[in-house]
Amino acid sequence: xxxxxxxxxxxxxxxxxxxxxxxxxxxxxxxxxxxxxxxxxxxxxxxxxxxxxxxxxxxxxxxxxxxxxxxxxxxxxxxxxxxxxxxxxxxxxxxxxxxxxxxxxxxxxxxxxxxxxxxxxxxxxxxxxxxxxxxxxxxxxxxxxxxxxxxxxxxxxxxxxxxxxxxxxxxxxxxxxxxxxxxxxxxxxxxxxxxxxxxxxxxxxxxxxxxxxxxxxxxxxxxxxxxxxxxxxxxxxxxxxxxxxxxxxxxxxxxxxxxxxxxxxxxxxxxxxxxxxxxxxxxxxxxxxxxxxxxxxxxxxxxxxxxxxxxxxxxxxxxxxxxxxxxxxxxxxxxxxxxxxxxxxxxxxxxxxxxxxxxxxxxxxxxxxxxxxxxxxxx
Amino acid sequence: xxxxxxxxxxxxxxxxxxxxxxxxxxxxxxxxxxxxxxxxxxxxxxxxxxxxxxxxxxxxxxxxxxxxxxxxxxxxxxxxxxxxxxxxxxxxxxxxxxxxxxxxxxxxxxxxxxxxxxxxxxxxxxxxxxxxxxxxxxxxxxxxxxxxxxxxxxxxxxxxxxxxxxxxxxxxxxxxxxxxxxxxxxxxxxxxxxxxxxxxxxxxxxxxxxxxxxxxxxxxxxxxxxxxxxxxxxxxxxxxxxxxxxxxxxxxxxxxxxxxxxxxxxxxxxxxxxxxxxxxxxxxxxxxxxxxxxxxxxxxxxxxxxxxxxxxxxxxxxxxxxxxxxxxxxxxxxxxxxxxxxxxxxxxxxxxxxxxxxxxxxxxxxxxxxxxxxxxxxxxxxxxxxxxxxxxxxxxxxxxxx
Ligand code: SF4
Numbered sequence: 001x002x003x004x005x006x007x008x009x010x011x012x013x014x015x016x017x018x019x020x021x022x023x024x025x026x027x028x029x030x031x032x033x034x035x036x037x038x039x040x041x042x043x044x045x046x047x048x049x050x051x052x053x054x055x056x057x058x059x060x061x062x063x064x065x066x067x068x069x070x071x072x073x074x075x076x077x078x079x080x081x082x083x084x085x086x087x088x089x090x091x092x093x094x095x096x097x098x099x100x101x102x103x104x105x106x107x108x109x110x111x112x113x114x115x116x117x118x119x120x121x122x123x124x125x126x127x128x129x130x131x132x133x134x135x136x137x138x139x140x141x142x143x144x145x146x147x148x149x150x151x152x153x154x155x156x157x158x159x160x161x162x163x164x165x166x167x168x169x170x171x172x173x174x175x176x177x178x179x180x181x182x183x184x185x186x187x188x189x190x191x192x193x194x195x196x197x198x199x200x201x202x203x204x205x206x207x208x209x210x211x212x213x214x215x216x217x218x219x220x221x222x223x224x225x226x227x228x229x230x231x232x233x234x235x236x237x238x239x240x241x242x243x244x245x246x247x248x249x250x251x252x253x254x255x256x257x258x259x260x261x262x263x264x265x266x267x268x269x270x271x272x273x274x275x276x277x278x279x280x281x282x283x284x285x286x287x288x289x290x291x292x293x294x295x296x297x298x299x300x301x302x303x304x305x306x307x308x309x310x311x312x313x314x315x316x317x318x319x320x321x322x323x324x325x326x327x328x329x330x331x332x333x334x335x336x337x338x339x340x341x342x343x344x345x346x347x348x349x350x351x352x353x354x355x356x357x358x359x360x361x362x363x364x365x366x367x368x369x370x371x372x373x374x375x376x377x378x379x
Numbered sequence: 380x381x382x383x384x385x386x387x388x389x390x391x392x393x394x395x396x397x398x399x400x401x402x403x404x405x406x407x408x409x410x411x412x413x414x415x416x417x418x419x420x421x422x423x424x425x426x427x428x429x430x431x432x433x434x435x436x437x438x439x440x441x442x443x444x445x446x447x448x449x450x451x452x453x454x455x456x457x458x459x460x461x462x463x464x465x466x467x468x469x470x471x472x473x474x475x476x477x478x479x480x481x482x483x484x485x486x487x488x489x490x491x492x493x494x495x496x497x498x499x500x501x502x503x504x505x506x507x508x509x510x511x512x513x514x515x516x517x518x519x520x521x522x523x524x525x526x527x528x529x530x531x532x533x534x535x536x537x538x539x540x541x542x543x544x545x546x547x548x549x550x551x552x553x554x555x556x557x558x559x560x561x562x563x564x565x566x567x568x569x570x571x572x573x574x575x576x577x578x579x580x581x582x583x584x585x586x587x588x589x590x591x592x593x594x595x596x597x598x599x600x601x602x603x604x605x606x607x608x609x610x611x612x613x614x615x616x617x618x619x620x621x622x623x624x625x626x627x628x629x630x631x632x633x634x635x636x637x638x639x640x641x642x643x644x645x646x647x648x649x650x651x652x653x654x655x656x657x658x659x660x661x662x663x664x665x666x667x668x669x670x671x672x673x674x675x676x677x678x679x680x681x682x683x684x685x686x687x688x689x690x691x692x693x694x695x696x697x698x699x700x701x702x703x704x705x706x707x708x709x710x711x712x713x714x715x716x717x718x719x720x721x722x723x724x725x726x727x728x729x730x731x732x733x734x735x736x737x738x739x740x741x742x743x744x745x746x747x748x749x750x751x752x753x754x755x756x757x758x759x760x761x762x763x764x765x766x767x768x769x770x771x772x773x774x775x776x777x778x779x780x781x
Binding site: 063065092095097113114119120123144164165166177186190193194279280293304312358361363373 | 507522577
């Protein structure tokens, strides 16, 4: 297992080397969502990496509409990409541009979505062997990761520790509250409409970001991570005191003792979706299954009911017609089922009709227990 | 003469599809029971898709089916069968956001592929990438301006669709997982809990220059998009399709936006100018459907603070749909499916498929048994006097008096 670490200074690269980190991520503010250094400083840090023989990765993960993208490209006209070993990209446009305009190895950040093997493989195959790794979403559980790593022909990275980004907009949402739009600011937000509180909200040059109140922490799962075939673990300490936490993390990894580290961690922690992801399980509850049309023999819907007297039905299908003598099944929204043999039906003018087709409204005797919006099927 | 862009309306169910098509939409988009982003919406069963496509094609409109969730492996396994059904139904395209789904669609069908806005295609380079993947049309991210869109189209030759109206995700589409982590519902597979519409208390005490400490705010909520005044700019930019958000919204919404944008596009297409008083009429109509305050968002320049809807979630609604015409018997009566209460003596408005609103004096209301009705109840069928010039499935509405 190798470790990757975002850094901002020469001191942090030195520390990274000291603790056996294999690769550092350098994030200029022009290109990276959370970058804080300028391009010259980024180039300087890439030189420092050479000195320490550590892989340097230029992070270019901000999203750009076309005008800003063109501006960025102007700003990069003399930029020496070859100073970096690799470039980490996220936007498909940046991916496309880097493949045709640079010679570096590319790391593709697939943390936003990309939750199936077909998708990940397609991204990889587009690169013609230029990709050195892909960064997988935090939402993919370990059993899936294990499958993926056995199929993919390049290494994968996961975030081992760090803030979880929940939301990214280019709009500056804090500016109305008298904060300087040019400066990076961070506030805490809580809502009574969710049981969670203390969301960090950051506004910077690229827009506004919201983070989960709890950081992701997978250091208790190191064996599982290794077994799942993950090659790289990112220690994303960019929002924390790297010099304090890195030594403790690396010692925890060695001793497998995480208790004191977790106690000292500045936020609450959790393992995200690494064990299991059931975020589709609640979908079943989001709608009344009884009201979902079952196509087999569907006829229409009850539009009106006058109890013990009459009901009005609209036929909604062109597949079947309803004729006198047909047996129908009426399924109420509460799930009750009533059967009825049609012995008489009329149209809106009170005339007797023999049969009815799609779009027709017909009236018949009310069947006890049948209510409005009941679905009508041929028995 | 320039080609007119298509008016693309949302169809949350079969009724809304018919309403949108009858009121003038050139195309509608809908979701099946799975694979989309609106799990709480009714959506379409397979037979409904068949009927919807047949109805739309009969009226010269197209149907696009959304498969735009960020799907997981098990979802993907079920897609080929659904694709086969969509081909049989002759849908005109599928709207997709995930590269794995694109690859599956290509392997298992000949369906035309449109890239969903969920994939946040924002620039020329990204459009080139998606074109290489076999995408015929991109629905651009809502952050892209009209001038940028024009460039994307010109430099890539790909068809370009843009949102012109409706609610907006505050995040770059596909870049919000608040619901996943706070509600256990995958927002990118249809489980969004609209956490951006919540009120938040923000603590500014750590921000040096801030003059405030704590504030209650709806700082993540976006105003709704409205692009009715920008029709000439959409033409000028060569945009192929004008999309309206809102599969979860009412038939009134589907009907109104289809009618208004149809008339506006036709007017500019035929007249070649937009100096018309009709703009005020169209705007008035768009204020009759439920909406938050409107903004043009980033269509002209990047959306700023004024695009935030800093109010409790509360859509403005001046008009209410009270019924839908189910049958019109000339010179005799109209049979109405009641959606909200109205009374004998009321004057109601009927929104015809073309032309100005009709009004009708409701001199009588009777129920299925022919008895007089003093106040209508939603979910009933009633007869009202015949109103000249109205059609089946026309929407009937009433101004809300405070
Ligand atoms: S919570 Fe808001 S910003 Fe997030 S996905 Fe839902 S609508 Fe979009």
